[in-house]
Amino acid sequence: MGLLWRMFLAIGKKEIIHATRSKIMLIGVLTFQIFYLLLLGFIDMNAQNMPTVLVDQDLSTESRELMQKVEATRTFRVKFLTTSIDQAREHIRAGRASVAIVIPPHYHRDRVAGGEVHILALVDGTDAVASTQALGAIEGLAAHINIESQRANANATGGDVLVPRSVLLFNPEGRNADFILPGLLAFIISVGFTILITMAIVRERVDGTLDRLLMTPISPTGLILGKLAPYLVFGFVDTLLYMAAMRFGFGIPIRGSIVLLVVLNMLYTLTILSFGAWIGAGARNYDEANMPMNLVQIAATFLTGYIFPLSSLPKVLLPIAYLLPPTHMIEVTRGLCLRGAGFFDLLPHILYLCVMPVLLIGLAVRRFNAATQI
Amino acid sequence: MHPEIARSGTIIDIQSITRAFGAKKAVDDLSLRVEAGQVYGLVGPNGSGKTTLTKMLCGLVKPTSGTAFVMGHDIRVAPDKIRQTVGYMSQQFSLYNDLTAQENIEFFAEVHGLYGATMRNRIDEIVSMLGLGPYMKLMAAALSGGWRQRLALATTILHAPPLMFLDEPTAGVDPVARRELWDLLFDLAAAGSNIFMTTQYMDEAERCNQVGYIYLSKLIVTGTPADLKARTVASVAGARFLAFDSNTSPATAKWLRDQPFCRGATVFGAAIHAVVSNDVGDDHVRRAAVRAGFSISGIRTIEPTLEDVFVTLTKQLQAANKAAEKKD
Numbered sequence: 001m002g003l004l005w006r007m008f009l010a011i012g013k014k015e016i017i018h019a020t021r022s023k024i025m026l027i028g029v030l031t032f033q034i035f036y037l038l039l040l041g042f043i044d045m046n047a048q049n050m051p052t053v054l055v056d057q058d059l060s061t062e063s064r065e066l067m068q069k070v071e072a073t074r075t076f077r078v079k080f081l082t083t084s085i086d087q088a089r090e091h092i093r094a095g096r097a098s099v100a101i102v103i104p105p106h107y108h109r110d111r112v113a114g115g116e117v118h119i120l121a122l123v124d125g126t127d128a129v130a131s132t133q134a135l136g137a138i139e140g141l142a143a144h145i146n147i148e149s150q151r152a153n154a155n156a157t158g159g160d161v162l163v164p165r166s167v168l169l170f171n172p173e174g175r176n177a178d179f180i181l182p183g184l185l186a187f188i189i190s191v192g193f194t195i196l197i198t199m200a201i202v203r204e205r206v207d208g209t210l211d212r213l214l215m216t217p218i219s220p221t222g223l224i225l226g227k228l229a230p231y232l233v234f235g236f237v238d239t240l241l242y243m244a245a246m247r248f249g250f251g252i253p254i255r256g257s258i259v260l261l262v263v264l265n266m267l268y269t270l271t272i273l274s275f276g277a278w279i280g281a282g283a284r285n286y287d288e289a290n291m292p293m294n295l296v297q298i299a300a301t302f303l304t305g306y307i308f309p310l311s312s313l314p315k316v317l318l319p320i321a322y323l324l325p326p327t328h329m330i331e332v333t334r335g336l337c338l339r340g341a342g343f344f345d346l347l348p349h350i351l352y353l354c355v356m357p358v359l360l361i362g363l364a365v366r367r368f369n370a371a372t373q374i
Numbered sequence: 375m376h377p378e379i380a381r382s383g384t385i386i387d388i389q390s391i392t393r394a395f396g397a398k399k400a401v402d403d404l405s406l407r408v409e410a411g412q413v414y415g416l417v418g419p420n421g422s423g424k425t426t427l428t429k430m431l432c433g434l435v436k437p438t439s440g441t442a443f444v445m446g447h448d449i450r451v452a453p454d455k456i457r458q459t460v461g462y463m464s465q466q467f468s469l470y471n472d473l474t475a476q477e478n479i480e481f482f483a484e485v486h487g488l489y490g491a492t493m494r495n496r497i498d499e500i501v502s503m504l505g506l507g508p509y510m511k512l513m514a515a516a517l518s519g520g521w522r523q524r525l526a527l528a529t530t531i532l533h534a535p536p537l538m539f540l541d542e543p544t545a546g547v548d549p550v551a552r553r554e555l556w557d558l559l560f561d562l563a564a565a566g567s568n569i570f571m572t573t574q575y576m577d578e579a580e581r582c583n584q585v586g587y588i589y590l591s592k593l594i595v596t597g598t599p600a601d602l603k604a605r606t607v608a609s610v611a612g613a614r615f616l617a618f619d620s621n622t623s624p625a626t627a628k629w630l631r632d633q634p635f636c637r638g639a640t641v642f643g644a645a646i647h648a649v650v651s652n653d654v655g656d657d658h659v660r661r662a663a664v665r666a667g668f669s670i671s672g673i674r675t676i677e678p679t680l681e682d683v684f685v686t687l688t689k690q691l692q693a694a695n696k697a698a699e700k701k702d
Binding site: 207208209211212213214215216217218 | 429432434457458460461462464466467468469470471482485486487529
């Protein structure tokens, strides 16, 4: 055996020792592909149970029949029934529904007369995947009804009976940037700031400066808050720069309150920082901090509605999705920028963003104390 | 804080303290009292429990059982009080490498609650005392071992702690810088600071007012250096400490250890310190060495050094442990 070959083997052998010494690393290296497989395998790209408003302006047997067909698609779940298009738009603007299907007056009369009937679909255009899915499902529904009706009256004119007209709300041109950019900031902050603050805390422990800090009158809470504060300022600057570039560089509107948007972004950044502090507070070395951070990155990519709409997630993952901060901030940003949502429309998300930082900082301090006084 | 304790009385009172990490006891049932007004040196090999003991006394690690009172505070009850009062210089360099010396000192001054003119005056005072002036603008990472330790010492004494724990403060420092650092420590002690330090260097231990020897997690002995030497001489009843000069000292020492009249031999450069039975005279030893093919150029009776003390005590302990094992 050649000398070079032996040296090569020595490096490989040492690397195996490194990789297998930490159990957590070994498990990660051997199972991460299965983890991705399970996660993505269960994400159904066909959006399901999209909250839908049915605007029934006809209130006839036929219109109720159509409603049943809408529900049977599984794509739509009728959550609201109304007769007013304005109210339907309001539901969508507030984020309570993402689709409205309008059955016009005289629907019953026109169907009986055998003429063409137009049904109108209003689709929330702030989520690219979900809106495309919704449009497809409406086309499919109409085609299905048309074929059925042709079969039933083979003697008729042969023309379509149901013609869907779709309107993409808040992003009429279906611009890609409008879909991606508002949610992107929340995504970047979640990934970037978790790493920054986690590393900043783990570094103190690894470098031994933490023991030195503990020999001062500073309390653990003061220490953690003191470490968070500067990153909150960085987050503020990042947010302003990003919004300016998004607004003026890419022409993305901010239809809601810009003050509310900035304030909520700060609360969100604080939530992310507190979460990072929680990870860092319990990690004794960089490896122990890395694993949870990778999970955060995966979760932020796939489970927060940033790429895949929440309506495409399997039901079991939804509680996790709603536990994750980016889910709420992405919804808030899309709502405020594109739909012009207001304070009360976003109330659940706002409450979440107010409670989480307090909760997480408390947990981080507890974890820090537990890891420090061993 | 109890100012009266800082000047007189018992400043550290360790009571049967034990700290286990899993099955291994880092410190095992250790008791010790340290009086105020002195430099106490804890000596022991790597892994003997010095750092764990120091961290417990600083309130950074909880004891598994037993306790200690530091400046009157129970380390189990009020570790935070102790942490805020005493100074601690850890074995690991614990300053920020990417901050300058100035930034490091100012940071620690501020977290200790100093500010404004008081802070500036205190920093000026310490910087001039430690001679750090020319290095203040350098990154901590760029400082050499000796200056790094001086910087660490500067941040430790900023808040004028009445008691300082220094864990191997001179590790990795060259001999000249080491001597200078020691002069500084004695200046501090003379100015009223109580110092509890650990070291691996016997010459440093010799300079302490009181010395303790920790071996395999247990405190073997404690007392003044002179007291320990006297006790060791007494402990080797019927034998004396001899120093041999030999230009083949390692081989000669190896041979000496096998001789029935020798109870132990340690190499110190070209010299050997050995405990030799009083039954044989110096000349007898010299003739036996020459017959065996070893040259010995000088023999003299010596007072044991602290190293002799610790080596002898360790050997006695190992022999006792072995005997106990055999009995079992």
